Amino acid sequence: MSKPFIPTQKHSIILFDGVCNFCNGWVKFVIRRDRKAQFRFSSYQSEVAKRLFQAHHIDPTGVDSIILMENGHCYTESTAVLHILRKMDGIWPGLYVLIWIPRPLRDGVYRWFAKNRYRFFGKQSACMIPTPEIRERFLDLPGKDEASHETQ
Secondary structure, three states, X not given: OOOOEOOOOXXXXXXXXXXXXXXXXXXXXXXXXXXXXOEEEEEOOOHHHHHHHHHOOOOHHHOOOOEEEEOOEEEEHHHHHHHHHHOOOOOHHHHHHHHHOOHHHHHHHHHHHHHHHHHHHOEOOOOOOOOOXXXXXXXXXXXXXXXXXXXX
């Protein structure tokens, strides 16, 4: 029996809902503002995400949030978004000051938006297929070292 999947430690991993139009737009937004290519991505629907959920003891049926995995931590909801913004290029890191808003308040707004995202932005019938230019940033593509790495 193989040990749990452990992603590479050199990149932060963003898990997202691959059929959500807003979530796919968010991933594209992040990619355009991440010139250092610090982030890797995987949709909830991928095998990589399923293995990450299992390795981090996350129940995927209860997930309604972007998840950021970095440096051994899993961030969800508004905290995940703020940590992602903090690492982007441009003015976006300045929004990290919103971390000072009490988490229950931030997450309440986040949950309301997440609950209504399909109604506001719609839903796709299948996950986004990345363009060749950004394909290497997605963990759930066949043949990628990060997607098939297991500890020994």
